[in-house]
Amino acid sequence: MINLEHKIVAYTFDELSSDAKEVAKGKILEIDRDPMIFSGDLIDFLECEYGLNNLKTYYSLSYCQGDGLCLYGNIYDNELFDNEKFSKIAFKGIHWKQKEGLRSVLSGITFTHHGRYYHERSVTIDSDSYNASDKQYVVIDKIVENIEKWYFEFCNEWKGIGYDYFYEITDEDASYFCNDNDILFHENGKKVSGEYCIAS
DSSP states (O other), rough: OOOOOGOEBOOOGGGOOOOHHHHHHHHHHHOOOOOOHHHHHHHHHHHHHHHSSSSSEEEEESTTTOOOEEEEEEEEEHHHHHHHHHHHHTTTTOOOHHHHHTTTTTTEEEEEEEOOSGGOOOOOOOOEEOOOHHHHHHHHHHHHHHHHHHHHHHHHHHHHHHHHHHHOOOOOHHHHHHHHHHOOOOTTSSOOSSSOOEEE
């Protein structure tokens, strides 16, 4: 037998007031926005857009000191020299003969994370090179500079994408998510959980 004292009135997302919808959206974001999905999307983007398969991400997006996003890992020689998508970035302003001359001395680029923060400047970017001449090291330094420029732009762009992903959702998307998952709310926008309820 149902105890009617525990029966409550529940509301769909669309039935909530504007203020209650904002409360509800906070809960929806907690439920729906998975950090693993965000990291996976970023890594997939690196692979599809730039042909880079050996970089991963750390990030902290909590509106706190030290917030940010960084990359760590490696860009190997084949991703530098034979990958047209990223080669144009790495070798911008460098003559093709200089590029070809580096094949035997430049084995890749390493992104190393340091410290407890995860912003873009918590990583150092270095070349993995050996037996290069002084002139070649000048060219290698230019390559590292090109990659650093790309890296900082990438991290800033994806930091913004991350904030949007974790903290923003439209009423339309919230409504779709709630209807699709049978989520109901109290009048104040807090999620109904565990009580027997009747529709409003």
